[in-house]
Amino acid sequence: MASSSPRVDSTPQLPDYVPVPEAAFGPALNEQGYFVSRVERNLFWVTDGTCQSAFLATPDGVVLFDAPPTIGHNLRRAVDEVAAAEGIGNTVTHLVYSHHHAGAANLFGDDIVRIGHAETRRLLLRDNDATRPAPEVTFEDRCTLQVGGERVELAYHGPNHSPDNIYIHFPDHDALMLIDIVNSGWVPIYNLNLSEDVPGYIGAPDQAMAYPWKHYIGGHLGRLGTRDDLVLHHQYIADIVDSAHAALASGRSNPLLPQVRGERLGRGERLPRRRHRARRRAGHRQVHRRPGGRRRPRVHHQHDLHHPVDPSRPRHRLTGPPMTEGAAAWHPVLGAPTEVAV
Ligand SMILES: [Zn+2]
Numbered sequence: 001m002a003s004s005s006p007r008v009d010s011t012p013q014l015p016d017y018v019p020v021p022e023a024a025f026g027p028a029l030n031e032q033g034y035f036v037s038r039v040e041r042n043l044f045w046v047t048d049g050t051c052q053s054a055f056l057a058t059p060d061g062v063v064l065f066d067a068p069p070t071i072g073h074n075l076r077r078a079v080d081e082v083a084a085a086e087g088i089g090n091t092v093t094h095l096v097y098s099h100h101h102a103g104a105a106n107l108f109g110d111d112i113v114r115i116g117h118a119e120t121r122r123l124l125l126r127d128n129d130a131t132r133p134a135p136e137v138t139f140e141d142r143c144t145l146q147v148g149g150e151r152v153e154l155a156y157h158g159p160n161h162s163p164d165n166i167y168i169h170f171p172d173h174d175a176l177m178l179i180d181i182v183n184s185g186w187v188p189i190y191n192l193n194l195s196e197d198v199p200g201y202i203g204a205p206d207q208a209m210a211y212p213w214k215h216y217i218g219g220h221l222g223r224l225g226t227r228d229d230l231v232l233h234h235q236y237i238a239d240i241v242d243s244a245h246a247a248l249a250s251g252r253s254n255p256l257l258p259q260v261r262g263e264r265l266g267r268g269e270r271l272p273r274r275r276h277r278a279r280r281r282a283g284h285r286q287v288h289r290r291p292g293g294r295r296r297p298r299v300h301h302q303h304d305l306h307h308p309v310d311p312s313r314p315r316h317r318l319t320g321p322p323m324t325e326g327a328a329a330w331h332p333v334l335g336a337p338t339e340v341a342v
Pocket residue numbers: 099101102161162180303
């Protein structure tokens with residue numbers, strides 16, 4: 001098959017990319033590079049356009065849900081901003097891990113209660129990463145977190161994107177937080193958002209839809225999701241599954257495949273703040289191939305290679321060992337700030 005495939009540069013041009021629809025973009029970021037807003041009542045969400053976090057601002061303390069490294073110290077600023085506006089304290093008393101990937105949990109010190117799935121603790125103890133201290137409070141199936149009169153339901157429904165990814169339900173805020181499954185307004189990145197359990201990943205939105213909620217906090221990109229976003233995601237994944245079955249049954253390779261393999265991974269057009277970055281980044285195929293042509297070995301826990309940054313200053317790592325070129329290449333596409341890849 002390969003010998004009869006036409007050369008990439010001699011094939012007709014592929015159709016151009018469809019412009020990114022306006023509905024995919026979220027609100028503008030402030031000068032410091034973040035956006036914080038209310039989900040409902042005292043539940044807030046934060047984005048830097050790449051990752052998302054959330055927090056409950058209660059009279060007894062702030063409960064943080066994930067501390068993504070790309071947002072870094074802007075999480076502190078977002079909490080301070082909201083606490084001042086709401087007239088409550090800004091002390092972060094609890095941190096909930098959605099799973100073991102996000103790596104800036106250390107920014108809030110040791111004097112907080114860290115909560116996560118038992119597998120999250122096991123994996124973080126194994127990884128021994130100073131940016132991701134293991135949770136001390138763990139659960140296996142379900143856990144109700146009550147702080148400052150608010151209630152949060154944590155539940156584990158099996159592996160999906162990672163072995164330990166949990167569902168974080170805010171029943172009194174009409175919200176569900178499920179990270180790295182549905183990228184609201186966008187398709188998943190490669191390997192179905194780097195999922196370790198593909199059937200689990202495919203089934204996760206059904207689990208999510210079984211909860212009552214209106215606001216979906218998906219963990220990436222610039223806006224919150226809706227139930228319609230999950231329906232659309234489901235249709236997209238079902239289309240891929242059906243097409244894959246059809247292709248396997250036909251026994252033929254799609255004639256566009258050689259051209260697609262030669263394509264760069266998008267051009268970042270109409271993506272504010274990423275235009276220059278997209279030009280500098282190597283093409284997808286270059287990133288994932290060794291110079292000799294062999295693919296880079298697949299490794300799990302790619303998110304582990306995140307390092308905290310402080311977006312308000314010239315971007316630099318705050319902690320962690322030097323990031324190797326290979327590690328930088330594995331930074332998930334959604335983030336991949338080249339400033340980290342020093
Ligand atoms: Zn992850």
